[in-house]
Amino acid sequence: MFTKNNSAYIFLILATLFWSGNFIVGKAASFFEIPPFSLNFYRWTFAWLILAPFTLKEIIQKKDHILQNIKLILVLGITSITIFNSIVYYSLNFTQVISGVLMISTIPVMIIFFSWIFKIEKTNIYQILGVIFSLLGVAIIVTKADLDILINLNFNKGDLWMVVAMFSWAIYSALLRKKKFDLSQTSLLEVIISAGLILLLPAYLIEMYLGFKLNINLPFILTLSYVVLFPGLASFICWIKGIAIIGSNRAGIFLHLMPIFSTVFAILIFKEEFMNYHLFGAIFIIGGIFLSSRKLKNG
Numbered sequence: 437m438f439t440k441n442n443s444a445y446i447f448l449i450l451a452t453l454f455w456s457g458n459f460i461v462g463k464a465a466s467f468f469e470i471p472p473f474s475l476n477f478y479r480w481t482f483a484w485l486i487l488a489p490f491t492l493k494e495i496i497q498k499k500d501h502i503l504q505n506i507k508l509i510l511v512l513g514i515t516s517i518t519i520f521n522s523i524v525y526y527s528l529n530f531t532q533v534i535s536g537v538l539m540i541s542t543i544p545v546m547i548i549f550f551s552w553i554f555k556i557e558k559t560n561i562y563q564i565l566g567v568i569f570s571l572l573g574v575a576i577i578v579t580k581a582d583l584d585i586l587i588n589l590n591f592n593k594g595d596l597w598m599v600v601a602m603f604s605w606a607i608y609s610a611l612l613r614k615k616k617f618d619l620s621q622t623s624l625l626e627v628i629i630s631a632g633l634i635l636l637l638p639a640y641l642i643e644m645y646l647g648f649k650l651n652i653n654l655p656f657i658l659t660l661s662y663v664v665l666f667p668g669l670a671s672f673i674c675w676i677k678g679i680a681i682i683g684s685n686r687a688g689i690f691l692h693l694m695p696i697f698s699t700v701f702a703i704l705i706f707k708e709e710f711m712n713y714h715l716f717g718a719i720f721i722i723g724g725i726f727l728s729s730r731k732l733k734n735g
Contacts, residue, residue: 440681441681441682443681444677444678444681444682444687445678445690447674447675447677447678447681448674448675448678448682448687448690449690449693450670450671450674451670451671451672451674451675451678451690452671452690452691452693452694452697453693453697454666454667454670454671454674455667455671455694456537456693456694456697456698456701457662457666457667457697457701458524458662458663458666458667459524459528459533459536459537459540459698459701459702460533460698460701460702460705460706461659461662461663462475462524462525462528462663463528463533463702463706464655464659465525465528465655465659466525466528466529468653468655468656468659469651470650470651470655470656470659471643471644471648471649471650472522472523472525472526472529472643473522473525473526473636473639473640473642473643473648474640474643474644474648474650475525475656475659475660475663476517476521476522476525476636476640477633477636477637477639477640478660478664479521479660479663479664479668480517480521480629480632480633480636480668481633482660482664482668483629483664483668483669484626484629484630484633486664486669487622487625487626487629487669488626490622491620491622491623491625491626492626494619494620494623495619495623495626495627498618498619498623501617501618501619502619502627505615505617508611508614508615509627509628509631510631510634511611512608512611512612512628512631513627513628513629513630513631513632513633513634513635514631514632514635515604515605515607515608515611516604516605516608516628516632517628517629517631517632517633517636518632518633518635518636518639519600519601519604520601520604520605520608522636522639523597523598523600523601523604524536524540524598524601526594526597527594527595527597527598527601528594529594530592530593530594530595530597531592531594531595531598532702532708533698533699533701533702533706533708534698534699534702534703534708534710534714535577535592535594535595535598535714536594536595536598537694537695537698537699537702538573538577538695538699538714538717538718538721539574539577539578539595539598539599539602540598540601540602540605540694540695541691541692541694541695541721541725542570542571542573542574542602542721542724542725543602543605543606543609543691544688544691544725544728545563545566545567545570545721545724545725545728546567546570546602546603546606547606547609547610547613548563548566548567548728549563549567549606550606550607550609550610550611551610551613553610554610554611554614556610556611556613556614557613562727562728562730563727563728565724565727565728566723566724566725566726566727566728566729567724567728568724569720569721569723569724569727570720570721570724570725570728571724572720572724573716573717573718573719573720573721573722573723573724574599574602574717574721576713576716576717576720577595577713577714577717578591578592578595578596578599579591579713580711580713581712581713581716581717582713621672621676625672675687678690692725695718
């Protein structure tokens with residue numbers, strides 16, 4: 437029998453599936469030499485245009501509330517729209533999808549860390565241990581479990597930039613918890629996109645000035661169509677619908693499907709290999725996620 441819960445699970449699985457596809461398409465974009473900042477700029481420009489008819493009326497009505505919180509909104513836009521997405525696309529020019537998505541899977545634990553740093557939420561010993569274990573997992577992946585890489589500081593720059601992306605999204609997510617905005621979810625997304633585009637525009641222009649030309653061809657059109665319609669909009673809608681049915685705590689578990697989907701896609705499409713250091717890193721990351729979800733008996 438098809439229940440409300442079943443429909444929520446379908447929405448949440450689709451959301452994580454589309455987000456996972458963002459890594460695959462981002463990697464494919466590197467093969468077609470699609471500049472990362474250009475791709476990200478057009479992704480969010482078109483997403484903004486699609487959302488505008490449904491959100492501008494509310495945004496104009498609540499402009500005073502938006503201006504009162506403009507500093508926080510700018511930080512949210514920069515960390516999520518400007519930095520995170522651009523750096524993910526840039527990193528995939530140099531690193532494997534498997535490495536990148538395993539590192540990104542630590543974000544739920546990193547959110548706990550930054551929520552503690554920013555004094556948004558209290559933490560406990562299990563969550564602290566979870567952060568340590570997850571960071572150890574990331575360190576194993578970045579160093580490929582090779583001490584020589586650590587000693588000689590001979591890191592893959594794609595892996596290092598993916599760490600920056602990971603922290604950027606965790607900061608965004610933690611700060612998003614800090615304030616309850618008097619805006620609908622879609623209008624808030626539109627405002628955050630607007631803030632992110634303010635700094636993404638000069639980054640895009642600098643990229644062009646440095647000679648990274650954008651060719652408007654079929655690979656670019658297909659790539660842009662996917663990142664705008666699926667991870668950009670469809671995932672957001674599916675995620676909101678799923679949360680509305682079963683709640684954010686239960687929905688959060690579905691995020692752990694992302695590394696599974698992305699790894700399978702990367703192996704099938706790009707013939708990437710799941711190496712031993714991926715396994716060891718994943719064990720520490722999963723351990724960190726498990727520990728961070730535990731609660732003190734008296735807490």
